[in-house]
Amino acid sequence: xxxxxxxxxxxxxxxxxxxxxxxxxxxxxxxxxxxxxxxxxxxxxxxxxxxxxxxxxxxxxxxxxxxxxxxxxxxxxxxxxxxxxxxxxxxxxxxxxxxxxxxxxxxxxxxxxxxxxxxxxxxxxxxxxxxxxxxxxxxxxxxxxxxxxxxxxxxxxxxxxxxxxxxxxxxxxxxxxxxxxxxxxxxxxxxxxxxxxxxxxxxxxxxxxxxxxxxxxxxxxxxxxxxxxxxxxxxxxxxxxxxxxxxxxxxxxxxxxxxxxxxxxxxxxxxxxxxxxxxxxxxxxxxxxxxxxxxxxxxxxxxxxxxxxxxxxxxxx
Numbered sequence: 001x002x003x004x005x006x007x008x009x010x011x012x013x014x015x016x017x018x019x020x021x022x023x024x025x026x027x028x029x030x031x032x033x034x035x036x037x038x039x040x041x042x043x044x045x046x047x048x049x050x051x052x053x054x055x056x057x058x059x060x061x062x063x064x065x066x067x068x069x070x071x072x073x074x075x076x077x078x079x080x081x082x083x084x085x086x087x088x089x090x091x092x093x094x095x096x097x098x099x100x101x102x103x104x105x106x107x108x109x110x111x112x113x114x115x116x117x118x119x120x121x122x123x124x125x126x127x128x129x130x131x132x133x134x135x136x137x138x139x140x141x142x143x144x145x146x147x148x149x150x151x152x153x154x155x156x157x158x159x160x161x162x163x164x165x166x167x168x169x170x171x172x173x174x175x176x177x178x179x180x181x182x183x184x185x186x187x188x189x190x191x192x193x194x195x196x197x198x199x200x201x202x203x204x205x206x207x208x209x210x211x212x213x214x215x216x217x218x219x220x221x222x223x224x225x226x227x228x229x230x231x232x233x234x235x236x237x238x239x240x241x242x243x244x245x246x247x248x249x250x251x252x253x254x255x256x257x258x259x260x261x262x263x264x265x266x267x268x269x270x271x272x273x274x275x276x277x278x279x280x281x282x283x284x285x286x287x288x289x290x291x292x293x294x295x296x297x298x299x300x301x302x303x304x305x306x307x308x309x310x311x312x313x314x315x316x317x
Contacts, residue, residue, distance in 0.1 A: 001161045004067030005029065006082065008036045008057070011099060012073035013046050014134040016055050022164050027056040029064035049138045061089065069095045069158075071128070072115075076102025076183075077270050079111055083118030092122045095154050097147075099128040101182040102267045103274035108281065110179040112150075124151040126158055127175065129182040130232045131240040133247075137166060146232050148172025148179075170232060177219040177228025184215045184275060185237045186249045186268030187292050192242035193253020194295070194306045203310055207288065208238050210309070214286045218275070221282040256295065256302045272296050 001024050005012050008030035016028040028051070030037025036046060037059060044051045051057075058064055065086065074082060079100065096119060098111050115125045130145030137143070147162070147169050149155040159169045172178045188211045195203050216229035229235060241247050252266035276293040279286045291309055294300035 001069050002067040003027070003069050003071065004064040005071045005073060006061075006064060007073035008034065008040060008046075009073065010046065010048055010134045012071075013040065013049060013051060014137055015071055015073060015099060017049050017051055018137065018164075018166065019162065020052055020055050021166075022162070024161070025054075025056075027058055027064050027067060029058055029061065032059040034059070048134050061086065065089055065091060065094075068093075069097065069161075071097045071099055073099040075265055076100050076111055076267055077105060079114055080104070080118065083115065087118070090120065092120055094119075094123045095126065095158065096123050097126045097128050097158065101129060101186060103180070103183045103271050103278075105270040105273045106277075108274040108278040110176070112175055112179060124149060124154040126151070126154055127172070127179060127182075128158075128162075129172070129178055130170075131237040132167070133240055133244060135246050140166070142166050142168070144168045144170060144232060144236075146170050146172045146178060148175050150175060172233070174219075174225045174228045176222050176224030177226070178231070178233040180219050180222065180224065181215055181229050181231070181234030182237065183267070183271045184211075184218075184289065185234050185241050186266070187272045187275060187289050188238070188268075189241035189247050189249030190253035190256075190266065190268045190272070190292050190296075191288055191306050193247075193250040193255070194257055194292075194302045195253075196250065197254040197257025198303050198307060200307060203307075204242055206310060208235070208242065211288050214284075214288060218278060218282065218284045218286060221284045222278070253292075253302075268292070269296055 003024045003026045006029045016026045020026045126149035132143040163169045212229050212235050216226040220226040248264045249266045249268040255262035272293045275289040291305040295302045295305050
C-alpha cells in the first residue's frame with residue numbers, strides 16, 4: 001500500500017516509522033519551513049524516534065498526495081484549512097485516514113464529517129483512534145487501537161494492512177460514538193491533571209466512572225451507541241490519557257494548578273469548548289466537561305471547579 005502522511009509531528013512520524021516497519025512505502029509531509037521537517041531531514045530523528053532512510057520526506061503536497069492512502073495527523077482545529085489547501089489537487093479514489101482526536105471547537109462537528117464534506121465523493125474517510133503513546137510504541141510496548149469508517153471495504157482493507165505485532169486493530173462500528181469518545185477523553189485528561197496538581201489523584205476512579213457515564217449520555221443523544229463510551233476509544237484510552245506521564249492533556253491540567261509552563265498541544269482545550277456547545281444543543285448534562293470548560297474559558301479556579309464536582313449532592317446517575 002502506498003502511504004502518504006500529512007503531518008510530521010510526533011504522531012505523524014510514529015505512523016511513518018510503524019507502517020514502514022510493516023513493509024509499506026511511506027512518504028511523510030511537512031509544511032515548507034517546518035522546524036520538525038527540517039530536523040528530520042538533517043538528523044532523521046525528532047527526539048523521540050529515528051526514521052529509516054527509506055521513508056521519503058517532502059514539503060510537496062503533490063508528492064505526498066500521489067499515494068493511494070493518505071493519513072492526516074495534524075491538530076484537529078487545522079483540518080478544515082488543510083482540506084481547503086488540498087481542494088485544488090482534486091483528489092480522487094483515495095482512502096483518507098484521520099489519525100486525530102478532536103472536535104471542531106466552534107461547531108462541535110466530528111472530524112470525519114468535515115473531511116467528507118471537504119473531499120470529492122470518490123474518496124473514502126476512516127478514523128484511526130484508541131490508546132497509545134509514541135514513546136511506548138517506539139519502545140516496543142504493544143497496544144490495541146480502532147479503525148472505523150462508514151465504508152466497510154475501506155475499513156477491512158486498512159485493518160488488514162495496518163495490523164502487526166505492535167498494534168492490533170479492532171473493527172469500529174460506531175463513528176459517532178468512537179469519535180465523540182476519543183475527543184472527550186482529552187477533556188477528562190485535563191481534569192485528571194488538575195487532580196494530580198491538587199494531590200487528589202485518588203479521585204481519578206470517581207472521575208473515570210462519572211466521565212464515562214456522561215459521555216455515554218451525549219453519544220446516545222447524538223444518535224450513537226452509548227456502549228461505545230466503554231470501548232477502546234474512550235474508557236479504554238483513560239490509562240494513557242489520565243495517568244501516563246506522556247499525556248499532554250494530563251500534564252496541561254496539572255500545569256493549571258502548579259503554575260509550571262506547558263507549551264505542548266493539548267487537544268482537550270478546544271474539545272472542552274466543543275462539548276460545551278454540544279451539551280447545550282442536545283440538552284445533556286456534562287458536569288465534568290462543564291467544570292473544565294469554566295476553568296479554561298471563564299476563568300474559574302481549577303481546584304474549586306474540579307474538586308467541587310465531588311462535593312455535589314448525591315443523586316442517582
